[in-house]
Amino acid sequence: MITRRAFLFLGLFVGSARAQLPPNIGELRKKALDEAIRKVVGNAQVRTGKVKLELPPLIDNGNTVPLSVSVESPMTAADHVRAIHVFTEKNPQPYVVSAYLGPRAGRARISTRARIADTGVVTAIAQMSDGSFWSDSVKVIVTLSACLEEGLI
C-alpha cells in the first residue's frame, strides 16, 4: 500500500508538471522554425528589407492577432512578389499562412488574423519573381496565449 508520505513525495516529482514539455523546448522550437523556413526558402539567402510586417507590439489576446504584410515591389510581369509567408517563433507549428500573388495583384499587400502562442518574434518572408527572399521580423508581447488554453510552460 502507498503511504501518505510516499504519495506526497510522488506528487512532488510527478506534479512538478513542466514534465509535459521537454526541457530543451526552446531549442526544439528554434529548430522547428528553422526547418519550416528552410522548407520554403531552400538554400537561398534571406535578406532583411523591402518587407513591412505590421502587427500590434502588445497583444492582449493571442487568439486573434491582426497582421498585415506589405512588400515594396512594382508588381509588373517582370518584377513582382510571388509569395508571402508568415511564421511565428513560439507556436507548436510555426507556419501561419502562405499567400501566392502575381502581377495581377497590383499591390503586394495582404492582411489576415493569426494565432500567436507566446511572446516572441513573428517573421514575414517574401519571395520575389527573381527568386530572392526578403524578410521582416517584429517582436511582440502576448499576455493571453493562443493554441494551448492552459498556456505554455
Added chain:
Amino acid sequence: MARVVVNVPAQAKRGEVIEIRTLAGHPMETGFRRTQLGELIPRDIIRSLVCTYNGAEIFRADLHPAMAANPLITFTTVATESGTLEFRWTGDNGYSATQTAAIKVV
C-alpha cells in the same frame, strides 16, 4: 453549413487596384486543444483559399492551424474587365465552400 462572406467593390475603373476581403465562418480547430476529459480535439481547419477572376487564378493562400478562427484574408487585384470573381475554400473533413461576386469595370 458553411458561411462565407466576400467584399468586392461593385464597380471599379479599369486598371484600378481594388481590395478584396474574404471571411469564412470556421472554428479552425488546431488539434492541440483538449476537452475537459483530456481527450485531444482532432484538427479541423480550412487548408486553402483560391480566388479566380473570370477563370484565371489571381490569388491563392495556404492556411495552417496558426490562423485565427473565422479566417479573414484581405488582398488586392487590378480590375481588368467586368465579370465574376470566384472564391473557393477547401479544408479538412471534406469542407468546401464557394462564393462568387460580380464586378463591373468601367
